Amino acid sequence: MNTSSQRLLHVENLVLHFKTAHGAVQAVDGVNFDLDVNRAVVILGESGCGKSSLAKAILRLLPRNVERYSGEVYLQGQDVMALDEEEFRHNVRWAGMSLVPQAAMNALNPVLRVGDQVAEPAMIHLGVTKSQALGQAKRMFQHVGVPEDFLDRYPFELSGGMRQRVALAMALVTSPSLVVLDEPTSALDLLTQANIMNVLKRIKHELGTSFILITHDIATSSELADEVAIMYAGQIVEVGDAKDFFPAPLHPYSKMLMDSVPRLRSDADPIFITGQPPSLVNLPTGCRFADRCPFRFGKCDEEPPMIEKGGRKVKCWLHV
Amino acid sequence: MEENGKSGQGALLSINDLHVWYELRRFGFGHAGYVKAVDGVSFEMAPGETVAVVGESGCGKSSLMKTILGLNIPTKGDVIFDGKNLSNLKGHELRAYRFEVGYVQQDPYGALPPFMSVQKILEEPLLISGVKSKDERLSRIRKVMDEVKMYPADDFLPKFPHMLSGGQQQRVVIARAMLREPKLIVADEPVSMLDASVRVEILKLMHALQTEHHLSVIYITHDLSTVKYFSARIFVMYAGNLVEKAATRRLLENPLHPYTHALLAATSDPDARNADTFKEVPPGEPPSLVNPPPGCRFHPRCAQAIAGLCDEKEPPDFEPEPGHQVSCWLYQ
Numbered sequence: 001m002n003t004s005s006q007r008l009l010h011v012e013n014l015v016l017h018f019k020t021a022h023g024a025v026q027a028v029d030g031v032n033f034d035l036d037v038n039r040a041v042v043i044l045g046e047s048g049c050g051k052s053s054l055a056k057a058i059l060r061l062l063p064r065n066v067e068r069y070s071g072e073v074y075l076q077g078q079d080v081m082a083l084d085e086e087e088f089r090h091n092v093r094w095a096g097m098s099l100v101p102q103a104a105m106n107a108l109n110p111v112l113r114v115g116d117q118v119a120e121p122a123m124i125h126l127g128v129t130k131s132q133a134l135g136q137a138k139r140m141f142q143h144v145g146v147p148e149d150f151l152d153r154y155p156f157e158l159s160g161g162m163r164q165r166v167a168l169a170m171a172l173v174t175s176p177s178l179v180v181l182d183e184p185t186s187a188l189d190l191l192t193q194a195n196i197m198n199v200l201k202r203i204k205h206e207l208g209t210s211f212i213l214i215t216h217d218i219a220t221s222s223e224l225a226d227e228v229a230i231m232y233a234g235q236i237v238e239v240g241d242a243k244d245f246f247p248a249p250l251h252p253y254s255k256m257l258m259d260s261v262p263r264l265r266s267d268a269d270p271i272f273i274t275g276q277p278p279s280l281v282n283l284p285t286g287c288r289f290a291d292r293c294p295f296r297f298g299k300c301d302e303e304p305p306m307i308e309k310g311g312r313k314v315k316c317w318l319h320v
Numbered sequence: 321m322e323e324n325g326k327s328g329q330g331a332l333l334s335i336n337d338l339h340v341w342y343e344l345r346r347f348g349f350g351h352a353g354y355v356k357a358v359d360g361v362s363f364e365m366a367p368g369e370t371v372a373v374v375g376e377s378g379c380g381k382s383s384l385m386k387t388i389l390g391l392n393i394p395t396k397g398d399v400i401f402d403g404k405n406l407s408n409l410k411g412h413e414l415r416a417y418r419f420e421v422g423y424v425q426q427d428p429y430g431a432l433p434p435f436m437s438v439q440k441i442l443e444e445p446l447l448i449s450g451v452k453s454k455d456e457r458l459s460r461i462r463k464v465m466d467e468v469k470m471y472p473a474d475d476f477l478p479k480f481p482h483m484l485s486g487g488q489q490q491r492v493v494i495a496r497a498m499l500r501e502p503k504l505i506v507a508d509e510p511v512s513m514l515d516a517s518v519r520v521e522i523l524k525l526m527h528a529l530q531t532e533h534h535l536s537v538i539y540i541t542h543d544l545s546t547v548k549y550f551s552a553r554i555f556v557m558y559a560g561n562l563v564e565k566a567a568t569r570r571l572l573e574n575p576l577h578p579y580t581h582a583l584l585a586a587t588s589d590p591d592a593r594n595a596d597t598f599k600e601v602p603p604g605e606p607p608s609l610v611n612p613p614p615g616c617r618f619h620p621r622c623a624q625a626i627a628g629l630c631d632e633k634e635p636p637d638f639e640p641e642p643g644h645q646v647s648c649w650l651y652q
Contacts (some may be wrong), residue, residue: 040595046515047486159605189376190542194586194599201598216516219545219588224595242592260517263589264545264572272521276485 007077008177008210009035009058009097014071016050016057023281024067027053029234031071032306035227037177040204040211042221042242044257045231048277051214052102054231055180058212059099060088076177094125097178103187104167108155114163115151118170125174133173140169143206144199161192165199172203180212185220197223218261222246230254233277233288240312250314253289287317331364331400332503332536333388338362338397340383344610355609357383359560360397367503368534372547372568374583375557378606381540384557385506388538389423390414402503419449422497424507424526428489432481438492439477445499460499467532468495468525487518491525498529504536511546523549544587548572556580559607559617565637566644576646578602578622616649624650 016028027050035041045051056062058073060080073080080092098121101107109117118140119133128136138148144165155163164184171179184200185193201224203209215221221228225242230251238251249255259271275292278284284291286301293300299317307319340358343351357380365371375381386392388399390406399406401417409417425431432441442461451457465473468491481489490510497505507526511519527550530537539551547554547568554571556564556579564577575581582602588594602621607613613620619630629649638651 046517161605190544190583190586191376191601192605194588194601198598198601201595218516218590222590222592222594223588223599225592226595242595246590246592257517258590260520261590262520262523262543262545262549264548264584264587265589270520270549272519272524273517 010074012072017067019067039226041227042225050234098171105163332367333365341395370537372551380560419500422502422505426509
């Protein structure tokens with residue numbers, strides 16, 4: 001992890017708070033993680049933990065009610081937080097990293113041919129001609145497994161799985177080194193989900209793209225994960241290599257989350273986590289999971305540090 | 321379950337050769353074909369039995385469910401509940417039938433009226449069914465709130481749906497379905513909109529209610545990994561037909577239909593080794609229900625299809641082992 005030449009993304013102390021009538025919603029509250037070239041990190045968390053806000057914070061796609069937005073984001077060694085909006089839009093978003101937003105397959109423009117929609121980002125962000133952009137779109141269609149003649153079709157002529165592939169092709173058409181996927185399979189059927197995960201794996205091998213996969217679906221996420229980051233109440237509480245994480249998660253929340261997954265190939269009785277995550281407006285001062293944690297002890301009233309443990313990191317006093 | 325005759329004796333619910341077709345019209349009039357959403361489905365359910373109907377979107381499982389709930393009229397075939405044929409029920413008989421069947425919707429927030437408090441939501445079915453005394457209504461609501469483990473009930477009764485978490489909303493939906501002491505509950509993907517940590521809690525709650533009240537439950541889902549915690553039998557549905565019916569354990573241990581194989585192979589367990597391999601997925605997509613392919617409806621996607629047979633003749637139900645039926649020519 002020390003070879004900085006391989007380092008693609010470095011996120012340090014990223015903060016995104018929203019202004020609301022009830023106070024500041026601390027959706028992303030001091031997130032740190034790194035991603036190397038041609039790796040995929042899965043950000044796992046339950047609804048309302050701030051995982052979609054994290055995607056927005058990385059890509060600087062901010063709504064109007066931002067209370068606080070700070071931290072460091074380095075993409076390929078470049079400090080992108082220092083760029084102004086115009087530079088960021090020109091050189092980073094799409095060209096450097098792109099997003100497949102949640103329910104992207106339903107966000108395609110219904111009155112434009114999908115080929116033109118996929119080609120458009122290439123024309124705008126790479127400055128190529130329309131025919132070059134269409135050629136690039138055609139190549140991306142091959143990578144994501146959409147037949148070439150679909151370039152001339154309209155979104156309503158495609159099935160959900162095909163539209164999701166088109167959305168993926170659009171994110172890839174500018175050849176970004178990083179693609180952020182927000183719940184890419186949650187609205188799809190089982191077999192279509194498996195197909196899309198196959199496509200993502202293939203793209204990772206063929207194009208060397210890195211991925212940030214944001215999801216609540218633990219089982220499906222393991223199809224792509226090189227690294228796993230568990231998010232809880234605006235913070236990452238555990239991050240580590242998938243090969244270490246899945247057999248033995250460290251944080252009590254990660255453990256319970258893993259034990260709550262019903263499994264097809266095991267008879268273990270799944271458990272559930274009692275209680276609810278804290279409100280992001282009114283966060284406790286100590287460990288944010290303490291109220292639901294069966295291992296709570298005196299120390300947990302103070303905020304735990306991120307502890308390094310054999311290449312993994314966990315934010316929990318138990319592992320000091 | 322044993323084949324206990326076609327008469328439906330001893331069964332709570334018996335579905336015989338059910339067809340639900342929707343007519344397509346061109347420009348508002350003129351016949352343009354049918355969407356054959358349910359096309360020849362038969363099964364029986366004993367009192368207190370739980371079955372899961374597993375299939376992908378567009379396979380007809382919602383049409384099947386709505387017909388059982390009395391919301392769709394069968395095009396052909398019968399739904400017989402407790403000895404009564406649903407097609408013959410009229411007026412207050414149909415209303416009485418609907419009290420015997422509870423419905424748990426997929427999206428709890430969409431299923432609860434946003435402008436009604438929990439108390440109002442739960443009082444309404446009782447008002448409609450003619451419980452006049454307010455005290456009795458409240459005592460029944462308290463009892464059912466207790467059963468879905470929402471206590472103290474008085475904390476929740478004045479709340480509106482948006483003030484509840486997803487899990488609590490789904491509990492209210494379950495409480496509403498349980499109010500009239502139904503014999504059958506139809507649960508349409510009851511946990512798919514919930515977070516992982518809450519999912520199991522709701523499934524266990526439904527299982528406890530099912531055992532305690534000796535309820536029959538039809539659990540409609542696409543998620544095979546949750547089925548074994550809940551259902552005794554699984555029906556696999558594809559393009560309007562039930563292609564495989566078996567006891568849950570047998571189906572998971574010894575799946576027969578190629579489509580069932582595909583569903584099981586596509587279901588992931590959380591395991592880091594998944595990232596090293598590709599999944600086997602049958603090519604193509606489920607067929608149009610307007611013009612389904614001749615013969616077996618899965619044959620265009622099936623690697624084991626037998627030319628001249630699977631693409632011509634519709635497979636009947638074969639029973640390669642007792643209680644395990646499969647509609648596939650490989651098992652003739």
